[in-house]
Amino acid sequence: MTSKVLALLDAFSPSTPALTLSELARRTGMPLPTVYRRAAELVAWGALERGDDGRYRIGLRLWEVGSLAPRGLGLRELALPVMEDLYEVTHENVQLAVRQDLELVFIERIAGRHAVPVLTRVGGRFALHATGVGLVLLAHAPAEVQEQVLAAPLERYTELTITDPKRLRRCLAEVRRAGYAVSDRQVTMDALSVAAPIRVPEGVVAAISLVVAHDRADPVALAPLVQAAGRVVSRALNSSTGSAV
């Protein structure tokens, strides 16, 4: 069954990257012999690797196949030169994200060494309603996605996180009008991010942002820089054939 294979993969997460056989059985609800047999097949193919400690981890072969995802490495390869330019001229954190269901996934990050610390991890997820990239992705998401996010409880990260659906709705309208989003201390009290959309003819497919220390940030000055970067990546994306990001 396809679903059993996928359930095994689902058991792994950033907080549980290495699992024993019995942990796999517990997390998937499958009997131990079934898990053992399927895990062995996945190891043989390279989707899982078993370490000297007996734990299973995601294998390099799965990483290789995953690298073929247009919205992952494909997008990253197109955006990276532009992200490096943004980093060179600002020495701040640069981030690239896409929406997956009701969350965002960070596709790439350049961390400024002396910039404000950020918690993002490539491949990691985050809520849409707090970060700059999240606000851009949410503002341009299909109406049903927006309604689902607005209807669910909005987690509070700081005292400035927007948790009132009505305020968030107005904020999203402003993001669409302005062409960029500002998240001012809405994730952590020391950081501000400015994000802009990356578009294809069908709509916004990704967002790029600068994350800077709140006390030295000037969003009005940063916005054109980030918007220009978003437009360069958009153009690269639209001229690459068959990417279907």
Add this chain to the structure above:
Amino acid sequence: MTSKVLALLDAFSPSTPALTLSELARRTGMPLPTVYRRAAELVAWGALERGDDGRYRIGLRLWEVGSLAPRGLGLRELALPVMEDLYEVTHENVQLAVRQDLELVFIERIAGRHAVPVLTRVGGRFALHATGVGLVLLAHAPAEVQEQVLAAPLERYTELTITDPKRLRRCLAEVRRAGYAVSDRQVTMDALSVAAPIRVPEGVVAAISLVVAHDRADPVALAPLVQAAGRVVSRALNSSTGSAV
């Protein structure tokens, strides 16, 4: 069956990243209705995505799970600051690779804008016997891996590629003795690479290299720089717990 799910994923490659249903059926040898049903399950989970053009591509969810591979993004995150340092002081191409079976897989690459063009692609594979990173990985591979590579035909990329097993065996011994590998125009006639091992107590798990234009390269000067970088990544790897790279 696990194997049928994996066969569907196997159909995708860097040269065939987007496939129609009938192409999937042809490549996997499965009947069309079976392929259709399994592909739909993979789409529902996010392992595949179906574009407006009707073609299937690897989905972001698989990229997310793949990002948990210790030998993929885990290694890359530890190595990236060191690779950036190497790039800053040389402005040349920097590469990071691991061995998978009888080939190498490029885990990360920083491409110098004005440096010699290189063909490597993150997630892409290459033979072990020609590049600098490949020679390091092969020199420190288990004996049975070395014998398999030496017994198979060694592809010629340029007139300087080592294709004689006896010469290659001597070259590998020299790589182990020197602590670094030099590939001088053995992949393309304009490039030279210098590579060094990344080690854990159990052995060499990855290799890092600089790829420079052959006519401005001084391998003897570059070697200590690359070896030092390899040692910094090794130390980072050994002090990170439970990585099992």
